[in-house]
Amino acid sequence: DTAVSQTPKYLVTQMGNDKSIKCEQNLGHDTMYWYKQDSKKFLKIMFSYNNKELIINETVPNRFSPKSPDKAHLNLHINSLELGDSAVYFCASSLGASSPLIYGYTFGSGTRLTVV
């Protein structure tokens, strides 16, 4: 039933490790996103894919690499994790690239990443 599901929910790892977060949506949406929410709850977009094609790539370290095998999936791989990467990462989807203007986003429940 879950519209946008991401795994894992919690991720605790040591500095320097590589980790992945997976996201899947069953809404038939064309566009998917990765957002980072910092400790002050401020949401910042990282990447956006429309039909498997990267359309938004904000200023994010190269250690972060998104991959979209099909339009229902968008994964996030992070290399050489740093303390500052600790945050909640949200996957989201929308009907299309411009549809959020009216219809907004559907968010997953987030992955809390803690780097120790």
Place this chain on the structure above:
Amino acid sequence: TQLLEQSPQFLSIQEGENLTVYCNSSSVFSSLQWYRQEPGEGPVLLVTVVTGGEVKKLKRLTFQFGDARKDSSLHITAAQPGDTGLYLCAGFHMDSNYQLIWGAGTKLIIKP
């Protein structure tokens, strides 16, 4: 520079009281949205306002878009504990290329 300023940052009131939270900017927005985020969950869209001066109601929640489309308010009547959450406003700025610009949120606690 944060384009959307939300106030107050934190509000704790008793059940049954009324409240208003604000989302302000010096920039004009094509549309503005309000989301509610509960602990451990992602934001959920409550409403989108598009026209200057527009008012939308969702049960006890009333949303207003400013005439100049630079600000918005959310008024809750007779608040209930279930209204507790982080209220985020987000808007599409004229030059944002379809990306939402987010405010930092108002954390609302309704005490029984």
